[in-house]
Amino acid sequence: MKGGDNTFFSSVVPEMSISGGNLHAGDDVMNDVVDLTMTGHDRRYAGFFPYVRSWRYRNRSQYRPTRRAFLLQIQDHQREKNTRSGCKSSFWASYFSYFCGPRWRGQPPFGFPMMTGPKLFFQTFVRKHPVLAICVWLFLFVCETAIVTLYIVQTTRSGKVTWIEYGMHDFDWYATVQTILSIVLLSQLLVAYNVGPVTITIVLVTSGYRIITYFVALVSGMGWVSRLYVPLFLRCWPMRQYFLFVLDSLATLTPRNHRLDVIRFAAGPLSFFVALLFTFGCIFHMHQVFRGYHLEIDLAIYWMVVTISTVGYGDIIPQGLDGHFLAIVIICVFLAMMSSLIMLVISTAQILREFPRYTGRRNHFFVYGHVSREDAVSILEEVLALYPMKTVCFCYTAFSPDVLAIGRHPRYRLRSKFLQVKFLDRVMLERLRISESSAIIILPGKDAVSKTVDADIMLWSTVFQRRAPHVPQYLRLRFAFHARLLRGRGMFMIDQNNKFIMSAALLLPGVVPFLVNLVRISSASGTSPPNLWDESEKDNWKSLYEYSRRNIFATCPVPWFFVHLTISRVVRLMKLHDVLVVGVEEGSRKVMRLDFEYALEQGDTLLVIHERGRVNLLEVLKRLEPGGSGAVTSFGASTVNNDAFVDSQPNWGSFTMSGQDLFELETDEKSAGMNDNKLYYPFNRSFDLMDEEAAKASPGKGGGTPPWLSNGVGGKRGVPSPALQGLLVRDSSMLELRRQLLEEAFVDKHPRGVSLKELPLGGSASVLRELLSCRRAAISEKHDTTMDSIERLEQQINDILTHVASEYINGVGKEDIMENFLFIDQVTSFKKPAFSSLYEKYLDEDVSRNELSEMMHSIHSIYTQSRLTLLTSRKLSKEFLHWWKQTFGYPLRYIRGLSTSESHLEYAIWQSGGISKLRGILLYCSQLGAWDFSDIPLITVGNNVCTILEASACHPSREPVEEETEPINLPEQNMVLELKSFVSCISVSPYHTDPEWRRRGEKQFQDSLAFMMGRCFSPNMLQTIFIHAHHDQRIIHFFAMVLQQQGKMDHYDVAPWLSYGRKFGTAFQLCGNQLLHFQTFGDAFSFLLSRRSWVAIGVFRLFPASEGLPGLPRYFITNPPLRMPLRPDDVIYALSALFNTPNMADGQKQQ
Incomplete structure (x- = not known):
């Protein structure tokens, strides 16, 4: 080659x-x-051990279970399952061993009880024989309907009745027919495993009571016993159950369901409401009848409707004190359920509204390849959240038992299919109805070696392409070898690129939960407390993290009033309403980009992030529309007009800005030092950057002027060198900055007891100079509404001086x-x-x-x-x-x-x-x-x-000296672990006392602390991006943009690491608040937007010390509002919006 x-x-x-x-x-x-x-180097490094500790021999308290114990449990169960229970080898022994053998109920591998015995037999019967199953459901439904109908007809007779003398005479035809039907309906005990416990209890009680009273009267000669009252109105609940089973069986019988889907989704909640109303109506009817007040059953149901709707005409009044108490109970029950019933009616109306124009659907996502239990559940949950009307069909040569058990879980029973297919030939693809699927997701096989890397996926994609050329494909490749050959056939997710996410997570651990939570929204719910963004709630990490998980992607076409505006201005305007713009797709080239100098055109599409359920993107655009109500109204407390913020356009009007946008104002000078990215690096200190005394030698210590400064240019002392000129310019600017600080009345002249005249400002001089310029620009605007922002700037300047003084007092010097x-x-x-x-x-x-x-x-x-x-x-x-x-x-x-x-x-x-x-x-x-x-x-x-x-x-290696007034801070470091599956993660013990979060942190990986801290990552974490990409393909383009993988998604090339001048990396950047001391997230957002061309996307915040977590763990807050207060130890994450420019951290040229 x-x-x-x-x-x-x-x-x-x-x-x-x-x-x-x-x-x-x-x-x-x-x-x-x-x-x-x-050989011979086993003792070479023995002297470097700082301590002696063995991990091979642990006591029971230090024992850490691994997945090997889990695999051994499964192997033990398989051996136990394949052995006979000590019975003789006969037909009956095998039969009872199947139905009464060992079960997995006491073992935790699957997370829910497994179905065995009669229940498993019944599920197999329903799936393999749907026609026979629907006949059984129809027979039971007709019998239950006959019993309820006989009860209603029996109540229409006139005359006084009691509980003992309810029938007209002994052994009347009502009692006889009801007894016969009760005996027949006892056959449903064979399918009792498939119905709820309440339903089967109603069947046993009512049928047993009717049969016992009839046969006791027949055998003992006491005919009056057959006239006892039996509450057969309760059989409406089994009738409802079998009605739903009929619809489910019809759906199983009909692969392409069309309008039956709408009926199925509306039948459940609607039948529940009708059955509940009928039950309470019959209870009220029998109570009034037994008290001697004649009342028809239809009037009783009418009274129920009038009462629960809080109308109450008063034409029907409950009789007796117990009747009044019963009415109070009914009213309380339905008032407690009123909100649910209203939502039930609204949702049912929305579903039925779609019925006339519903013409069917592509009924499933087709997933081919090896899936684990975690992969299948995550795909199903995202489909349930984004596509309530679709199902998922998993297909592969073999599935593990825990994966097949998902198909029998009550939540996924009707929404998933697991088909084992040995060969993908023409007949099999026609039976699978590939051409009718909504999308095809192809995952890698189970056993892959290096010689067959991605060859199986390429072959499967080709087979599906021939039979279903118009169905979109989504492929997960291990490496990008075949991506070029499959170009144009689908969209890809390459596991090899995920290693770049892990490397970036060493410095930006919050990238992992940020990206994963955006494509896993199924479990994100709830609302934020009203005071979440107050100063007192800065440590409410549970609510802040739940808010982050509710942030989702959304897209919208560029409205007419955004055309010809730059992206930077649109980002600022949308952020005023808690909507974060993270990308723009060009309408002409269909390319995702984030370039502040790019002017939006008609046909472009905005990709934004906003909180699910609270922020409505349509309402935000209506507020921003010129002439609309609340146009560009900020959520902040103070606003200021700035006509220069937006280009003058017809019908645009004047815009109001939030007080956090003072950094957008024109300043009298621009600080060159602000271009030094080391100032934003969160782990640097003021003395690590540009110490003003670093270039000066102390006379008391025998130093002098360095020869490279005194010799001048070419050894001539009369000509100053460029380095000396730069030093003189820096000294003069430093003196000017001190003079400005001393002249300002708000500046603390003695921070921490150190005189400002003697305090070395170090690298903080550039940011102090910038803040002073912004303050002067804000004062020159002469708006009363800017006072709050000016006060924050003054507080920020004093906080920076206090921080520098603390470093000076503690003797912190310049380090490597x-x-x-x-x-x-x-x-x-x-x-x-x-x-x-x-x-x-x-x-x-x-x-x-x-x-x-x-x-x-x-x-x-x-x-x-x-x-x-x-x-x-x-x-x-x-x-x-x-x-x-x-x-x-x-x-x-x-x-x-x-x-x-x-x-x-x-x-x-x-x-x-x-x-x-x-x-x-x-x-x-x-x-x-x-x-x-x-x-x-x-x-x-x-x-x-x-x-x-x-x-x-x-055991820290350095003890604090006597002069230090603050304790030594632990080094903030991160460890990232690559995993095969996201169910395995680093063990982090949650010491917090909240029982719900403790359970979730230990049992569920998505909410676990290790994931929140960004300490583990696996390729299938982002596998659900296929479901979201099918909903909107711009999402996967955004991932390629921020990871800078656009050029690597189409073909594989080994030249990148052989090219010396080519740079790769990530669009993610970080900014520490340790040296900048921003008061609110809006200040940091506006500062980074105007000074660095960065879009701040969130904050990585430390867990409270009260949680007792080891080290310095953090959690990520996605898209916080502008008014959120910041802490000095916060780290702000941002996206670089510099087009075709390398994102270098400190601007230094590599050697």
């Missing part, structure tokens, strides 16, 4: 063998290479700003294929190097002063290490070892600078094909790393 640009293989040179220890062969690249797998990251590549070699080709070898090596380089590019796009340590069992060539240093500026700390070895793990952490200097740890697997033992090795290594982190937090 020739031509490195057109082939997957690069010109790989032979790998160089790596000797043990640090290699000093005249090459500085090899100085950081260590091979711990060679290098960020260290540790990548642990868990590559196992237990399940090697029998025959491994040279193609597979090079494929595996090149893919791993490509992923490694692009993950580092993702980190560099956020912060370039980063260095990586790699612990892996792979071999890396010397040429690759040279390329790494040339690309990233620092050599790769390459340690060849095993992550499962605790000593190798300790040594890798020590080589990275120790726990205190590690910013992030990524545990992943670059192995193609199936992983050995699934997630168990990675989870084990993750638990070991967590133990090291906890031990380091308990």
Whole structure:
């Protein structure tokens, strides 16, 4: 194969063998290479252990169960299921073993009870014989209707009746027919497993009571017993149950249901209301009749309708004190249900309104491929939320028992099908009705090796394309090898790109819950408390996180009054109403972009994020429309007019702005220092940036002027050097800033007791200069409504000075700003294929190097002063290490070892600078094909790393000195673990006292604390994006845009990591509030929008200390309102809106 640009293989040179220890062969690249797998190095790193602790031998309190125990439970059950229960090998033994054998009710693998015995037999009968099942339901429905009809006819007789003398004479034909029907209807006990407990209780009580009284009267000669009253009106509930079963069986019998779907969805709630009304009406009727007041049953139901509707004409009055009490009970019950009944009527009316023009639907999503229980449930839940009228058909060669059990779950019984198909031939595709499906989702197979990577998906896609060319396809690929061949056939999600999300999560952990929650909205519900955004509710993390989960995607065409406006202005206007614009799709090219200089055109589409259920996008656009009610009315307390904010257009009018938009005003000067991205990095301090005294040598310490400043240009002392000129300009600007601060009356002249004249401002000088300019611009506007914003600016300036003074008092000096990251590549070699080709070898090596380089590019796009340590069992060539240093500026700390070895793990952490200097740890697997033992090795290594982190937090390496007045802050670091399935996650014990959140945090992964903190990620977390992309394809285009994967979705290219000048990364950026001290989210939003061209999307906030969580865990708040107060330790996440510009963290040019 020739031509490195057109082939997957690069010109790989032979790998160089790596000797043990640090290699000093005249090459500085090899100085950081260590091979711990060679013989004789087991004691080399023993002296670097900061403490001695073994994880092999734990007591019971330290035991951590893994998925291996779960797999053993399933294997034990399979063995138990296949063995006989000690009975003789006979027909009856096998029969009773099937119906009374071991069950899974006491075991927790599935999350709900399994159906076995008669219930399983009945479900099989209903599914395999739908015609016979509908005949059974119709027979039972007719019998129940006959009993209720006989009861109504019997009540029409005139005369006085009592409970004992209800019949006209002994053994009348009413009693005889009712007894016969009761005996016949006892046959429904065979299907009692499928009905509710209330229904079967009603059947047993009424039928048994009728049969016993009749036969007692017949045998004992006491004929009067047959005349006893039997409340057969309760049989309306079994009648309703079998009516619904008839509709369900008809739906099963008819694959393409058309209007029957509307009837099915309306029948449930409507029949419940009718049965409840009839039951209470009969109770009131019998009470009045037994008291001697003659009342027809139709009048009793009329009284019920009038009473529960709170009309009360008074023509029918309950008799007696007990009658009044019964009326009070009925009124209380229906008043408590009034809101539900109103919603019931409204929803039923909406469904029935669609009936005349409902012409059918493509009735299902077709999912082909291997799915786990978690995948199937997540897909079903999103379909239920977005498409209430659609079903899901899962199809594959085989399913596990827990997946098949989903089809028998009451929630998914009528909404899912699981079909086992061995061959996808023409006859099978016609039987599956692929052409009538709404969409086809193709997932990878279960057992895949490196030689068949994505070949199965490509083959399946081709087969479906031939039989259903017009049905959209959504493919999940492991790698992007075949994406170019399948171009134009569907939309893709590539697991390889998800590793870039994990690498970005080392610095932006909130990216994981932000992206995943946007495509998993099925469980997001509820409303926010009215005072959620007050100062007192800043630590109400449960309500804040639930608010984040209610934020969803929405799209709308660009309205006429937004045409020719730039995106930056539209973002600001929409954010005033809590609607966040995150992208625009060009109508001409169908390209998603976020460029502030782009002017909107007619036909473009806005992609926004807003809170589900509270913010109506249509109402927001009506408010923004010129001349409309409440046009551009801010939710803030203060507003200010600014005609320069919007271009003058006909019928546009004047816009009002919120007080948070003062940074949009024109200032008298622009600070060049604000372009330094290190100021926004949340882990930097003021002294780490631009200390004004750093370039001056202290005379008391023997320093002098550096020679590079005193020699001038070319050694001539008369000509000042450019560095000296820049230093003089900076000194003069610093003196001018001090003078301005001292002249302002609101400025604290002695923050923390330190005189402002002596306080070194450091890197905070640029932001102070910017805030002073904004304050002067706001005062020059001379609007009374800006007073609140001016007060916030003054408070922000004083907070920054106090923070700098605290650092000065505590003796915090300039330290190394290098960020260290540790990548642990868990590559196992237990399940090697029998025959491994040279193609597979090079494929595996090149893919791993490509992923490694692009993950580092993702980190560099956020912060370039980063260095990586790699612990892996792979071999890396010397040429690759040279390329790494040339690309990233620092050599790769390459340690060849095993992550499962605790000593190798300790040594890798020590080589990275120790726990205190590690910013992030990524545990992943670059192995193609199936992983050995699934997630168990990675989870084990993750638990070991967590133990090291906890031990380091308990025993800090540095004790505070006497002069320090504040405790030493723990290093804020994140660990991301790659998982095969999202059901497995890092164990985080929720110590909070809320029982509901404790249960959810321990049992449900979506709400677990590890997911909220961004500490684990798996490819199937984002698998539900296919359901949302079918609803609106712009969503998946947004993901490609923010992850900067537009050029990689169509074809695979190994040239990116071979190109020295090309940069990759992510559009996500972060801004710490530690040095900026914004008071509200609106201040930060406006500042980043006008100064950095960033769109702030949320806040990553620390958990309250009262929760007792170890380390410094955080949770993400998506799209908060402008009025939300900020804390100094908050981290603001944003999207960069700079078009075709690299998102570099500190603006420094790489070497």
